[in-house]
Amino acid sequence: MPDTKKTIKNKPFPRRLSVAPMLDWTDRHFRFLARQISRHALLYTEMVNAGAVVYGDADRFLLKNDCENPVALQLGGSDPALLAQAAAKAAAYGYDEINLNCGCPSPRVQKGAFGACLMNEVPLVADCLNAMQDAAPGCDITVKHRIGVDRQTEYHTLADFVGTLAGKTTCTTYIVHARNAWLDGLSPKENREVPPLKYDYVYRLKHEFPALEIILNGGVKTNAEAAAHLEYVDGVMIGRECYHNPMIMRDWDRLFYGDTHDPADYAELAGRLKDYAAAQLASGRGSILRHITRHCLGLMHGLNGARQWRRMLSEAELLKDNDPALILRAWEEVEKANASNPPSRPD
Ligand SMILES: Cc1cc2nc3c(=O)[nH]c(=O)nc-3n(C[C@H](O)[C@H](O)[C@H](O)COP(=O)(O)O)c2cc1C
Numbered sequence: 001m002p003d004t005k006k007t008i009k010n011k012p013f014p015r016r017l018s019v020a021p022m023l024d025w026t027d028r029h030f031r032f033l034a035r036q037i038s039r040h041a042l043l044y045t046e047m048v049n050a051g052a053v054v055y056g057d058a059d060r061f062l063l064k065n066d067c068e069n070p071v072a073l074q075l076g077g078s079d080p081a082l083l084a085q086a087a088a089k090a091a092a093y094g095y096d097e098i099n100l101n102c103g104c105p106s107p108r109v110q111k112g113a114f115g116a117c118l119m120n121e122v123p124l125v126a127d128c129l130n131a132m133q134d135a136a137p138g139c140d141i142t143v144k145h146r147i148g149v150d151r152q153t154e155y156h157t158l159a160d161f162v163g164t165l166a167g168k169t170t171c172t173t174y175i176v177h178a179r180n181a182w183l184d185g186l187s188p189k190e191n192r193e194v195p196p197l198k199y200d201y202v203y204r205l206k207h208e209f210p211a212l213e214i215i216l217n218g219g220v221k222t223n224a225e226a227a228a229h230l231e232y233v234d235g236v237m238i239g240r241e242c243y244h245n246p247m248i249m250r251d252w253d254r255l256f257y258g259d260t261h262d263p264a265d266y267a268e269l270a271g272r273l274k275d276y277a278a279a280q281l282a283s284g285r286g287s288i289l290r291h292i293t294r295h296c297l298g299l300m301h302g303l304n305g306a307r308q309w310r311r312m313l314s315e316a317e318l319l320k321d322n323d324p325a326l327i328l329r330a331w332e333e334v335e336k337a338n339a340s341n342p343p344s345r346p347d
Contacts, residue, residue: 014070015173016256017226018042019249020217020239021074021099021144029280029287030295031068034242036264036272038249040257043071044237047101049112050077050086062093063285072097074144076104078114078124080131091136097173098132100125102145105181105191116181119149119161126168133170142173144217146181147201153180155201162205166212175215175237176202192218192240203232223251230256245301269299270331277324289322290314296327305337 019026019034021044026034031043048061053075064071073095077083087098102125104115118125125143133141143165148157162174179195186194197219206214216229217237226236241248253259264272273296280287293313300306312318312330319326 014040014257015042015213015215015235016230017249017252018044018072018175018215018235018237019242020044020237021047021072021101022239022243023047025243025295027291027295028064028068029276029292030243031071032065032276033246033269033273033296033299034249035065035067036269037246038252038263039261040070040253040259041249042097043068044099045071045073045095047074047076047104048086050075050079050082053086053089054082058089058093062090062095064093064095066094069094070096072099072140072142074099074101075132076101076109076112076114078112078118078121078128080124080127083128084131084135087132087136087139087141091139095139097140097142098136099142099144099175100128100132102143103177103181104188105146105149105183105186106188110183116146116149117183119145119157119181122161122164123168126165129165129169129171140173141169141171142175143171144175144177146177146179147198148180150180150183155204158201158205159208162209162212166209172211173213173215174205175217176205178202178216178218199229206233223248223255227255243295244298246296246299247301266300266303266334267331270327274324274327277327281322281324288319289324289326290316290319293319293327300334303334303338304341305334308333308337 018041023046026044026046034043053061073090075083075086075098090098101115102118109115110117129141165171178197178199178201181191182195199216202214202216213234215235215237216233220226220236220238221241229236250263277289277292280292297310297313300309309330312326312333
């Protein structure tokens with residue numbers, strides 16, 4: 001039986017499986033859907049620039065659904081004072097964890113001197129983490145990073161980064177995207193595919209720093225793979241597969257958290273999405289139906305009728321009325337396509 005009772009600051013905080021931060025993808029609407037499928041997984045927001053939180057419309061960047069917890073806000077930035085202010089605001093909005101991005105390779109982020117290039121600025125990262133922790137004492141402060149940047153391909157770069165931070169800060173959780181970031185010449189998308197995955201570096205990190213919580217990320221596509229990694233590390237973070245095939249999460253509570261409740265079936269999920277969409281449209285916060293349905297296109301992945309579901313929920317002509325019942329009509333198409341073999345229960 002896995003250790004499912006990890007606690008952070010005396011709160012139960014299951015970080016065994018998490019959904020990765022993904023810009024434009026893991027907004028509060030996607031996180032709502034993810035939470036309907038797994039009660040326990042930790043959910044991450046998209047990366048939010050600390051300056052935007054402090055000087056911009058904080059509600060726009062920080063509002064979340066109450067049902068989302070446990071949920072972590074990921075911040076981008078490299079100014080300790082600004083990150084501290086952003087962390088204090090995030091704590092007030094009810095985030096459980098605040099994560100500092102030290103892994104994003106995009107040119108825009110490099111220009112702001114944060115993201116992956118912070119792996120070359122360890123003392124500054126320590127200052128940032130300490131400032132965030134002081135400003136948000138009730139939140140867990142964590143880092144997400146790569147195994148190195150550019151041609152630093154040796155394990156010791158990773159060990160030095162983590163070891164130094166562990167010595168200079170109270171940060172005990174390190175989320176490691178098991179690839180280098182190549183800051184020159186690769187797009188962010190290529191940076192998620194081209195540099196080779198080195199899971200053995202992440203396993204070794206856990207072995208050499210057993211007191212730290214080490215979370216492995218990158219290229220995990222199945223629950224069997226996640227279970228295999230969990231033999232060596234404390235947690236697994238999954239990004240793209242969760243987005244394109246959210247039902248991968250339906251077995252997580254049973255497999256990884258020892259919770260035997262029946263997960264919601266497809267029909268229940270469609271109904272909850274419709275109710276959620278209706279509430280969001282009525283809330284006056286400017287949501288339109290497409291903002292919600294665009295994150296649900298992968299929900300029927302692998303079922304007959306998945307194509308009709310995607311088509312109906314992305315077609316401008318059908319979406320323009322902003323009628324949440326469209327979600328149920330799309331579900332009826334899937335049901336019809338599976339009439340002889342109803343997809344109501346998970347395997
Ligand atoms: C569309 C997209 C946006 C992403 N945005 C972020 C981000 O805001 N912050 C971050 O740390 N990583 C970001 N990532 C990287 C993911 O968090 C993750 O590290 C990466 O996709 C590898 O995990 P996976 O193979 O399970 O997808 C993004 C990935 C994708 C596909």
